[in-house]
Amino acid sequence: MLGRTLVRRWQGAHTLFVADLPECDVTAPESLEAAFGAFRPEAVVHCAAMTNVDACEGDRERAYRLNAEGSANVARACVRAGARLIAISTDYVFSGDEPGERAETDATAPRTVYGATKLAGEDAVRALCPDHVIGRVAWLYGPGGPSFVHTMVRLAREDPARTLTVVDDQFGNPTSTDAVAGALEAILGRPELRGTFHLTCEGVVSWCGFTREILRLAGLGGVAVRPCATEAFPRPAPRPRHSALSKAKLAAAGLPPMPTWQEALARFVPAEWPV
Numbered sequence: 001m002l003g004r005t006l007v008r009r010w011q012g013a014h015t016l017f018v019a020d021l022p023e024c025d026v027t028a029p030e031s032l033e034a035a036f037g038a039f040r041p042e043a044v045v046h047c048a049a050m051t052n053v054d055a056c057e058g059d060r061e062r063a064y065r066l067n068a069e070g071s072a073n074v075a076r077a078c079v080r081a082g083a084r085l086i087a088i089s090t091d092y093v094f095s096g097d098e099p100g101e102r103a104e105t106d107a108t109a110p111r112t113v114y115g116a117t118k119l120a121g122e123d124a125v126r127a128l129c130p131d132h133v134i135g136r137v138a139w140l141y142g143p144g145g146p147s148f149v150h151t152m153v154r155l156a157r158e159d160p161a162r163t164l165t166v167v168d169d170q171f172g173n174p175t176s177t178d179a180v181a182g183a184l185e186a187i188l189g190r191p192e193l194r195g196t197f198h199l200t201c202e203g204v205v206s207w208c209g210f211t212r213e214i215l216r217l218a219g220l221g222g223v224a225v226r227p228c229a230t231e232a233f234p235r236p237a238p239r240p241r242h243s244a245l246s247k248a249k250l251a252a253a254g255l256p257p258m259p260t261w262q263e264a265l266a267r268f269v270p271a272e273w274p275v
């Protein structure tokens with residue numbers, strides 16, 4: 001989903017090489033070598049991952065192979081090619097137990113296989129590829145989906161008379177792939193920047209509050225939304241209560257601020273579902 005947005009925004013503006021399965025597999029180092037050798041990238045944005053959080057819980061081995069070893073393979077290939085690596089990571093590296101915003105320097109404590117394997121991927125990038133930026137994103141949606149936004153619009157359109165029951169005690173920064181792309185453009189324009197940056201939209205909301213705004217923007221504000229507690233939706237992977245990420249480091253680096261989640265969503269919904 002993020003890769004799709006980057007391709008749409010950057011095609012034409014840059015000499016872009018888009019690598020994807022099956023010919024380019026992050027778990028197969030030789031396929032990376034072939035792709036990097038042919039293209040000789042200056043910079044690589046690594047978006048590939050096993051992103052289904054519940055599936056990761058059920059297949060730890062595959063999650064580790066993709067998220068940890070896959071990132072290590074990309075990092076090694078970048079070093080060999082002399083390319084800068086921008087690796088995408090997640091709020092799930094934190095426990096999510098503490099209210100408020102997490103800073104890049106806060107202690108990590110993943111509670112899920114997904115989070116633990118993504119953190120192992122981050123660690124591999126740090127250890128193997130000095131010229132790297134790790135961009136942590138969260139609550140992501142973008143053209144084509146799949147995403148929470150797509151699910152809510154689909155459910156509300158299917159049956160506008162239904163009541164949508166949505167968790168109201170998990171809080172985060174809903175973030176558009178477009179906003180992340182903007183931040184990545186700024187980072188790519190600053191080759192001296194290295195390290196970990198939080199790249200989520202500004203402002204904090206619950207899934208329930210997020211749903212109400214999605215439906216309002218989609219012209220589905222009449223659909224009833226009922227708040228519920230996390231316990232009402234037991235999932236294989238526990239969800240973090242507090243996912244919000246601080247962008248103080250982004251500001252300190254002189255990078256442009258992220259849009260608010262409301263601004264980003266207001267740009268996205270009418271474009272994805274024109275009325």
Ligand SMILES: NC(=O)c1ccc[n+]([C@@H]2O[C@H](COP(=O)([O-])OP(=O)(O)OC[C@H]3O[C@@H](n4cnc5c(N)ncnc54)[C@H](OP(=O)(O)O)[C@@H]3O)[C@@H](O)[C@H]2O)c1
Binds near residue numbers: 001048051139140
């Ligand atoms: N979505 C979110 O809410 C969210 C939140 C926090 C962080 N992130 C991070 O943001 C990044 C982008 O996420 P996204 O939502 O755009 O995920 P996505 O749509 O699931 O994209 C991940 C892509 O990786 C591909 N892939 C899987 N195995 C691969 C392999 N062995 N080699 C090469 N490619 C492979 C997938 O292909 P298939 O579809 O064919 O498997 C998929 O196209 C990921 O690093 C993710 O961890 C996402």
